[in-house]
Amino acid sequence: MTDLLDHLRTAVGADQVLTDDADTGAYVVDWTGVHAGRALAVVRPGSTDEVAAVVTACHEAGVAIVPQGGNTGLVGGGVPDGSGDQVVVSLGRMRRVRDVDPVAGTITVDAGVVLADVQAAASDAGRLFPMSLGSEGSCTIGGNLATNAGGTAVLRYGMTRELVLGLEVVLPDGRVWDGLRALRKDNTGYDLTQLFVGSEGTLGVITGAVLRLFPATPRHATAWVAVPSVDAAVSLLGTAQQHAGAHLATFEIANRQALDLVLAHLPGASDPLAEPSEWYVLVELAGASSDGGLDDALEAILGSAVDEGLATDAAIAGSPAQRSALWALREGISEAQKVEGATLKHDVTLPIADLAAWATSIGATLDRILPGVRPVTYGHVGDGNLHYNLSAPVGLDDDLRAAAADLTTAIYDSVAAGHGSISAEHGLGRTKAVAGASYKSGVEVDLMRALKAALDPAGLMNPGVLLP
Structure with a gap:
């Protein structure tokens, strides 16, 4: 493996090829702490050309690659196995916002750009990139695309695959597919962009993306609502859709056990309601600066909910600070449970x-x-x-x-x-690969394996992930 390491150092610089355990430790354990592996090396390319050189070298050496973004995944898809024979390719240095076009409603970014930075760049241009996750301060766009991430804005804007127009991908043999086309319509064959979204690094390394932007929504109306059951929450969703229409941006649910963990482990958290409930819903309406009546619509939703027995109490955010406090109750659940x-x-x-x-x-x-x-x-x-x-x-x-x-x-x-x-x-990831295949039909699994074999016949792209 010495020759391979020499080639990698030549490709990206010696300082960007990490081999000591003290340097690689943060890259070989996932956020949950459940999956911990070993790597032959962690390589940190700074450009698409460098990624291509790294992938080419590994392909020629027959060494497997594990693409990694912010390493915030929950199913072990971005960390190596325990063999010590795999190369982790971390995209963390690739943080360039290549272009923002507020008129066309697009932003083009490197795969290593942190989600919060994409949101900020869109905001600076007077637009909105709507994807919102609890890990948005550390997860990267490449990882979001590779896993087809969801989040709290899916109700209004859809999953990640609905927010992307084009991709740049380094293929398993080191070739680069330049699909960075900011076109809303391109009906010329197979949709290769969507092929790589959700592929979890098993078909190539995403290095860049053209993403959709939307009109900014600076106005919000937000409430934390006590509901007696999941059935009531589902019915309340229909009520909210009826009153708010397209302004309904968020409709999240949490049980009392989740809230209790947040109150126990999140500094400064407090229960916004006087009496406990079995279930809670976080409802948020969002609109442009010209959209009036959001507060009235939210009050209409809550009034109908109480009248119909769908809600027993609610706390309405009266300021940005109160809105942030309500959101912290929802976004703090995963971390609070980890501490528990x-x-x-x-x-x-x-x-x-x-x-x-x-x-x-x-x-x-x-x-x-x-x-x-x-x-x-x-x-x-x-x-x-x-x-x-x-x-x-x-x-x-x-x-x-x-x-x-x-x-x-x-x-x-x-x-x-x-x-x-x-x-x-x-x-x-690694956690559910076997289960995923067992709950799919044989036809589905055969189709997935055929795609994998066509693009990565040597099986060097993130082996053991997605497909067992």
């Missing part, structure tokens, strides 16, 4: 009409497997996606780990029976 102890994460989606029945029934099944297990449930009712995470019974982290396989199987089986998906927005 052992966690078993599930990212599922079901038809919205079936969401309430599923959320009601699965709890009893899981409690039979591990009495006292604590569901920490939150997510995006507007698109049918729940993060159905589990915390151990208090003081029994080892029991949760021992029961993890049975708990996960019960959840996945019930989701499959309800014609849902075991991964709504996190991807499959």
Whole structure:
């Protein structure tokens, strides 16, 4: 491997090829701490040409590559295995905003640009890049694209694949596909851009993207609403859509267990309501500076909800600080659960009409497997996606780990029976690769393997991820 390392140092500079454990440590463990591997080297290219040179060298040496963005994933898709034979290609140095066109509504960026920086660049141009994630201060656009990330704005703007117009990708043999076309219409064959979105680095390394921008929405009306059940939350969604229409930007749900963890572990967090509820919804309307009546629409939604028994109380944000405090209750859940102890994460989606029945029934099944297990449930009712995470019974982290396989199987089986998906927005990574294949039809798996074999016949792009 000495020759390969020499070639990599020539390609990107010796300082950007990390081999010592002290230097590679942050790149070989995922955010959850569950997946920890070893790398032959971590390489930090600074341009598309350098990425191409790195991929070419690894291809010629027969060495596998693990593309990595901000390393904020939850399913181990961006970290190497334990062999110590794989090269991590970190895109963190590629942070150039190449172009912003507010008239066409596009922004062209390197793959290593942090999501919050894309949002800021769009804002500076008087536009909006709507993707919003709890990790937006550290996740990168390349990773968002590779996993087809979701977030809190999917209800209004869609998943990542709906926000991208074109890509630049280094293929497994080192060639560069320049698909950076800012066209809304290009009906000339297979949509190669969408082929790479959600491919989790198994078909190539995304190095650049043309993304869609939207009119800015500086006006907001936000409320934290107590609801008695998931069924009530789903009904409230219909009420909100009826009153707010296209102004409905966010409709998030969280159970009391999730809120309790945030109140326990997030400094400065406080319960905005006087009485506890089993479930809560975060509702936000957003509009342009000329859009009046958002506050009136929100009050109409809440008034109807109380009259119909869909809500028991609500706290309305009266200032930007209060809005931020309400959002912190939602966005702090994942970190608070991590602090609490052992966690078993599930990212599922079901038809919205079936969401309430599923959320009601699965709890009893899981409690039979591990009495006292604590569901920490939150997510995006507007698109049918729940993060159905589990915390151990208090003081029994080892029991949760021992029961993890049975708990996960019960959840996945019930989701499959309800014609849902075991991964709504996190991807499959290493964690769910085997399960993903087992819950798909043979035809689907064959098609995916055929695509993989066509683009990466040597199997060197992120092996073990997405497809087992």
